[in-house]
Amino acid sequence: MNDAVDLVSKVLVLDSDPNCYEQIKTFCDANHLVGLKVQPDNVMSVLRSNVDLGGILLSENYDGRPQGGLQMANRIHSIRAELPIFLRRESSNTLDDISPTDRKAISAAYTLDTIASLQNVIGEYIFSLSYPNVLVRGITEITLAALQSQFKGLTVEVAAPYIVRDRLIYGEIFTLIPIESSWCRGYMMLQTEEIALLDLVKADRTHINPEEGFDFRNLNGVLGEVTNLVWGAFKNRYMSDTARSAHLSQVPIVINHLHRYISFGSDNPQLCFKYTLVDTSGGQERHLDIYQKFVFNLNWSPEDFTENLTSVQDLVESGELDLF
Amino acid sequence: MAQILVVDDSSTVRNEVGDFLKANGLSVAFAVDGRDGLTKLKADPAVKLVVCDVNMPNMDGLTMAEKVRSELGNNSVNIIMLTTENSPAMKERGKAAGIKGWIVKPFKGDAVIATFKKLAGA
Numbered sequence: 001m002n003d004a005v006d007l008v009s010k011v012l013v014l015d016s017d018p019n020c021y022e023q024i025k026t027f028c029d030a031n032h033l034v035g036l037k038v039q040p041d042n043v044m045s046v047l048r049s050n051v052d053l054g055g056i057l058l059s060e061n062y063d064g065r066p067q068g069g070l071q072m073a074n075r076i077h078s079i080r081a082e083l084p085i086f087l088r089r090e091s092s093n094t095l096d097d098i099s100p101t102d103r104k105a106i107s108a109a110y111t112l113d114t115i116a117s118l119q120n121v122i123g124e125y126i127f128s129l130s131y132p133n134v135l136v137r138g139i140t141e142i143t144l145a146a147l148q149s150q151f152k153g154l155t156v157e158v159a160a161p162y163i164v165r166d167r168l169i170y171g172e173i174f175t176l177i178p179i180e181s182s183w184c185r186g187y188m189m190l191q192t193e194e195i196a197l198l199d200l201v202k203a204d205r206t207h208i209n210p211e212e213g214f215d216f217r218n219l220n221g222v223l224g225e226v227t228n229l230v231w232g233a234f235k236n237r238y239m240s241d242t243a244r245s246a247h248l249s250q251v252p253i254v255i256n257h258l259h260r261y262i263s264f265g266s267d268n269p270q271l272c273f274k275y276t277l278v279d280t281s282g283g284q285e286r287h288l289d290i291y292q293k294f295v296f297n298l299n300w301s302p303e304d305f306t307e308n309l310t311s312v313q314d315l316v317e318s319g320e321l322d323l324f
Numbered sequence: 325m326a327q328i329l330v331v332d333d334s335s336t337v338r339n340e341v342g343d344f345l346k347a348n349g350l351s352v353a354f355a356v357d358g359r360d361g362l363t364k365l366k367a368d369p370a371v372k373l374v375v376c377d378v379n380m381p382n383m384d385g386l387t388m389a390e391k392v393r394s395e396l397g398n399n400s401v402n403i404i405m406l407t408t409e410n411s412p413a414m415k416e417r418g419k420a421a422g423i424k425g426w427i428v429k430p431f432k433g434d435a436v437i438a439t440f441k442k443l444a445g446a
Contacts, residue, residue, distance in 0.1 A: 283405055319428070
């Protein structure tokens with residue numbers, strides 16, 4: 001694969017030793033990690049509210065207690081087992097002297113002196129898949145066009161694309177559509193919050209008549225059509241008509257509503273985009289966050305990735321009538 | 325008696341396209357998929373133009389277009405596909421079914437309203 005893009009990933013930094021911050025920050029900066037510091041009392045609430053994390057950097061003596069790190073690792077692992085935990089230790093960069101039970105919660109250990117060795121582990125757990133730059137840029141372009149066609153007069157802000165290992169579902173409205181080609185097989189998900197979307201419907205910022213918009217089925221339709229538009233544009237740009245095998249594998253997708261959790265049967269990190277729609281009309285600012293995640297759980301062969309150059313060049317512009 | 329039948333499983337698209345056409349003085353009926361579209365067209369043969377999605381549950385738009393000709397025997401109604409699809413193979417299938425044109429979503433009404441009016445006999 002060529003021209004792979006350098007994506008970032010957010011990691012929680014749970015470390016109570018301020019003397020380490022500088023080195024950890026330097027390591028994060030050098031390895032495309034965005035470190036988020038959290039107070040000990042807020043860790044669980046942050047974990048419950050954040051849906052876009054890549055991992056945890058945790059110190060063994062977290063919160064000033066010798067067993068504080070291991071206890072926290074177990075608490076995190078029990079609710080967010082998909083997040084790799086990297087344990088900073090004082091003298092050993094192995095987990096050999098840690099009990100097997102505690103070891104299950106931790107992906108790797110490091111010391112400040114050996115923090116550079118964590119680079120390979122980060123690559124293994126977070127940046128294990130690489131994505132062509134043209135694909136990442138293209139997804140943003142086609143999604144922006146879809147959002148702008150379905151939401152009237154809004155500003156759309158796009159965060160830098162990033163990698164997540166989270167499996168949590170954000171908000172209440174969630175679409176899922178297969179993405180299948182000779183070089184990738186998986187799903188695209190869009191997730192958003194109902195109340196924020198309803199506010200935009202009430203403000204007449206969608207194609208739904210505000211008087212009809214209070215039925216949740218109408219709200220579903222808005223995100224459904226954005227999904228359809230992105231899916232179609234993705235197919236037109238990145239997939240060919242080449243016939244594929246009729247005997248393709250599938251795996252069950254498991255959703256746990258209680259935990260707002262979705263599993264695609266794979267530990268693959270997901271490619272994530274966050275769009276914020278901002279409406280400043282009427283003196284009141286409204287925001288709608290939409291998370292877009294790609295999980296290529298069935299096949300990811302970026303070395304075979306191609307953009308349909310001929311179709312891009314010959315494309316009839318969207319919205320134009322091609323008369324036969 | 326509608327001039328235009330909009331066939332799309334997305335209520336958002338039906339609203340968007342329908343509101344635009346009505347605001348331009350056209351009468352519009354709606355169907356939620358290809359099967360519903362066939363039923364509506366059979367009940368209202370005065371429809372002059374069908375604007376139809378491709379990917380829909382129960383019956384897709386291209387199958388519907390083929391059945392309009394083969395089962396309803398309606399060779400006069402104009403059919404335009406409004407879809408995210410842009411594959412040459414699908415367009416060829418549409419041509420063979422006698423569709424009049426193809427629009428890649430998103431819908432941009434101003435770009436097509438003059439042609440729509442002509443095809444709808446307005």
